Amino acid sequence: MLKFKNPERIATLETPFWYYDMDLFRRTVDAMVEASRKYGITVHYSIKANTEKRLVEIIKDRGIGIDCVSGNEVKWSIVNGVEPAGIVFAGVGKSDAEIVYAMKVGIGSFNCESLEELEIIESLAAKEGMRANVSLRINPEVDAKTHKFITTGLEMDKFGIPRRFIQKAIDILRKCPHLTFKGLHFHIGSQITDVENVFANECRSAKAIIDIFEQEGIMVENVDLGGGLGIDYHNPDSHAIPEFDLWFRTLRENLPLRLGQHLHVEPGRSVVGQCVSLISRVILVKEGEKKNFVILDTGMNDLLRPALYGAYHKIENLDGKGRELRLYDIAGPICESADVLAEDRVLPETRRGDLIAIRSTGAYGSVMSSSYNMRTPAYSVFSD
Numbered sequence: 001m002l003k004f005k006n007p008e009r010i011a012t013l014e015t016p017f018w019y020y021d022m023d024l025f026r027r028t029v030d031a032m033v034e035a036s037r038k039y040g041i042t043v044h045y046s047i048k049a050n051t052e053k054r055l056v057e058i059i060k061d062r063g064i065g066i067d068c069v070s071g072n073e074v075k076w077s078i079v080n081g082v083e084p085a086g087i088v089f090a091g092v093g094k095s096d097a098e099i100v101y102a103m104k105v106g107i108g109s110f111n112c113e114s115l116e117e118l119e120i121i122e123s124l125a126a127k128e129g130m131r132a133n134v135s136l137r138i139n140p141e142v143d144a145k146t147h148k149f150i151t152t153g154l155e156m157d158k159f160g161i162p163r164r165f166i167q168k169a170i171d172i173l174r175k176c177p178h179l180t181f182k183g184l185h186f187h188i189g190s191q192i193t194d195v196e197n198v199f200a201n202e203c204r205s206a207k208a209i210i211d212i213f214e215q216e217g218i219m220v221e222n223v224d225l226g227g228g229l230g231i232d233y234h235n236p237d238s239h240a241i242p243e244f245d246l247w248f249r250t251l252r253e254n255l256p257l258r259l260g261q262h263l264h265v266e267p268g269r270s271v272v273g274q275c276v277s278l279i280s281r282v283i284l285v286k287e288g289e290k291k292n293f294v295i296l297d298t299g300m301n302d303l304l305r306p307a308l309y310g311a312y313h314k315i316e317n318l319d320g321k322g323r324e325l326r327l328y329d330i331a332g333p334i335c336e337s338a339d340v341l342a343e344d345r346v347l348p349e350t351r352r353g354d355l356i357a358i359r360s361t362g363a364y365g366s367v368m369s370s371s372y373n374m375r376t377p378a379y380s381v382f383s384d
C-alpha cells in the first residue's frame with residue numbers, strides 16, 4: 001500500500017495529482033548507476049518516459065546521458081544542463097529543423113532509422129558545412145515477448161533499418177563525407193520481463209550484425225542495446241527497484257565486446273515507473289446493470305495506458321482500511337467507453353471522497369496526458 005511521507009499535507013491537496021516518491025527515485029537511479037559502473041555500461045535515460053524537470057536534473061547530476069526522440073526533447077535536456085555529447089537522438093521521422101538543431105548543438109549521435117534518413121542527414125550536414133555523428137538503428141528481428149504496441153524489433157514494425165538493407169547502408173556510409181559512423185543501435189520493445197532469454201536473443205542478433213560491419217572493415221565503436229527492462233506492475237512495493245544488475249549482467253555475458261567497443265543502454269520505464277502514483281478522489285460509486293463503477297476524478301486524459309494498451313496498474317483505496325471487499329470497475333469521467341482504468345478489481349467497499357492511488361504511473365503517464373474534455377491535467381507533487 002502506498003505510504004505518503006507527509007499524509008496530513010496530502011489530505012489537504014486538490015486531486016488529481018502525480019505523487020513523486022523522490023526518495024525511491026534517487027535509490028533507483030543509484031542502483032542503476034552502481035550496476036552500470038560494475039558492468040562498464042553507459043546509460044542514456046529515455047526521456048520520453050517522463051520529462052519532469054526535477055527528475056532530469058537528478059539524472060544530469062549523476063552524469064547520465066539522455067535518449068531523445070524529438071528536437072524538443074533534445075532542447076529540454078540541454079536547457080536542464082545535460083551535456084550534448086551524452087545525447088542520442090532516435091525516431092523514424094526527424095524533421096530537417098530537428099536534425100539541423102541537433103547537429104549544431106553537437107549531440108553524441110543520431111540513431112538513424114532508414115537509408116532515406118541517412119541521405120537526408122548527409123545533405124543537411126553538407127549544406128551546413130558540418131559533420132554529423134550517426135549510428136544505425138538496425139531492426140534485429142527479435143521478439144520482445146511483450147505487448148504488440150510496445151514491440152519494436154520485428155519485421156512488421158516501422159522502426160529501424162531492415163536487416164536486408166545493411167549492405168546498402170554500408171554503401172551509403174562510404175559515400176557520405178559528412179557523416180561520422182559511431183556505431184549500431186537496437187531497441188526491441190518495452191516492459192520486457194523475460195530478461196535473461198529476451199535480452200540474450202537481442203545480444204545474439206546484435207553480434208551477428210556487428211560482425212557484418214566489421215567484416216566490411218567498418219569498426220563499430222558503440223553498441224547501443226536500447227531500453228526495455230520491465231517493472232512489476234502487480235507488486236510495486238515488493239519490487240520497487242527493477243533488476244538492473246540482472247539486465248546488465250545478461251547483456252555483458254551475451255555480447256562479447258572487442259577492445260575499444262562500448263556498450264550503451266537507454267532505459268526509460270525502469271528508471272521512473274515505480275516512483276510515481278496518480279492520486280485521485282472518488283466522485284461517486286455508481287451501481288450499473290451488470291457492474292459497479294467507481295468513478296474517479298482522473299481518467300484516460302491523465303493516464304492513457306489502460307485505454308491505449310489495456311495496461312495493468314495496481315489500484316489502492318487508501319481510505320478503505322477494515323472495510324469489506326467488493327468487486328468494481330474503476331472508471332474516469334471522460335466521455336469515452338475506453339475510459340476505464342481497471343476492470344473487475346477487488347477493493348475495500350469504496351465511498352464518495354475516498355483517496356485512491358493508481359500505482360506505477362511514472363513512465364508513459366504524465367507525458368501522454370491531454371486536456372481532452374477540457375479537463376485540467378493532474379499536477380506534480382513531490383514527496384520532499
Ligand SMILES: Cc1ncc(COP(=O)(O)O)c(C=O)c1O
Nearest residue numbers: 046187190227228266267268269
Ligand atoms: C529507441 C528507444 N530507446 C529506449 C526506449 C525506452 O524503453 P523503456 O522505457 O522500455 O526502457 C524506447 C521506448 O519506447 C525507445 O523507443
